[in-house]
Amino acid sequence: MKGVIIAAGFGKRMWPATEAYPKIFHQIYDKPTVFYNLTNLIAMGITDICIVGTPEMNRQFKKLFSDSLLLKYLTFVDEQEDDVQGTATSIKKAEKFVGTDSFALFMGDCLFVDLTNSIFNDLREEFEERGVSLTITVPVKDARAFSYFDGDYIIEKGSDPTRKNAVPGFYIFKSDVFSYIDKI
Numbered sequence: 311m312k313g314v315i316i317a318a319g320f321g322k323r324m325w326p327a328t329e330a331y332p333k334i335f336h337q338i339y340d341k342p343t344v345f346y347n348l349t350n351l352i353a354m355g356i357t358d359i360c361i362v363g364t365p366e367m368n369r370q371f372k373k374l375f376s377d378s379l380l381l382k383y384l385t386f387v388d389e390q391e392d393d394v395q396g397t398a399t400s401i402k403k404a405e406k407f408v409g410t411d412s413f414a415l416f417m418g419d420c421l422f423v424d425l426t427n428s429i430f431n432d433l434r435e436e437f438e439e440r441g442v443s444l445t446i447t448v449p450v451k452d453a454r455a456f457s458y459f460d461g462d463y464i465i466e467k468g469s470d471p472t473r474k475n476a477v478p479g480f481y482i483f484k485s486d487v488f489s490y491i492d493k494i
Contacts, residue, residue: 311434311482312411313351313359316400317344317367317418318389334418335370346423347416348380354430356414360385360407362400363418396466397457398491405488412437417479430480437482444482447475 317334334344351359361371361384368386375381389403401415414434416422424430437444445464450456456476457466464477 311354311356312408312413313354313356314401314404314408314413314415315344315347315351315359315361315418316397316415317361317363317371318400318403334367335374338421342374343421344418346421347418350416350422350424350430351414353424354414354434357383358385359383360387360404361418362387362389362403364389398466398494401483402488402491408485408488410485412482412484415481415483420479422478422480433480433482441484443484443487445477446480448478449474450476 335342337343338346348359351357361368363371363386365388368388371384371386372381375384385407387403387407389400397417404413414430422430433444433446447459451474452471453473453476454468454471456478457464458468458470458473458476459465460468460470460473
C-alpha cells in the first residue's frame with residue numbers, strides 16, 4: 311500500500327491566514343498540520359508516500375524536509391495552479407505514482423490525531439479484509455463546507471444544508487478509483 315497526501319488547495323476557507331503561507335504549513339501545537347498525516351501514514355506502515363502540490367508548495371516542502379531522512383521516502387507531483395479543480399483532479403495526478411497498488415489518501419490540511427496509532431491501522435485491516443475502497447465520516451452541524459455523501463456519490467462543497475456527516479479527508483482506495491475519475 312502506498313500513501314498520498316493532497317496539498318494543492320488554495321486555503322480559501324482559512325483566508326486571510328493562508329495569504330502568508332499554505333494552510334498545510336500552519337502549526338498545530340508543535341508541528342505543521344501536514345506532519346500529522348505523514349505520521350499517520352508511517353504508523354500504518356506506509357513509507358512510499360507521494361505529495362501532490364503546486365510547484366511552489368512542493369518547493370516549500372522540499373525546503374522543509376531538506377535535512378530530514380524522511381525526504382528519501384517522498385515523491386513530489388506537481389499540479390499546476392491552473393489545473394487545480396478539486397479533490398478528484400488532484401488524486402488523478404498521483405496515478406503514475408500509485409500504479410496498480412492500493413493507497414491511503416489524506417487531505418494535507420485535515421488534522422487527524424491518532425494517539426493510539428490504531429484507528430488508521432484498523433481501517434487498513436478493514437480495507438484488506440473487504441477489498442473495497444473506504445472512507446469515514448464525522449458528524450458536523452453543516453457539511454456544505456466539506457465533502458459529504460449523496461447516495462453513492464461524494465459531493466465536494468455541496469449545497470444541501472441537511473447534510474450532517476462530513477467526509478473529513480481520509481480515504482483508502484483501490485487503484486481502480488482512477489478509472490472512475492476518468493468517467494466524471
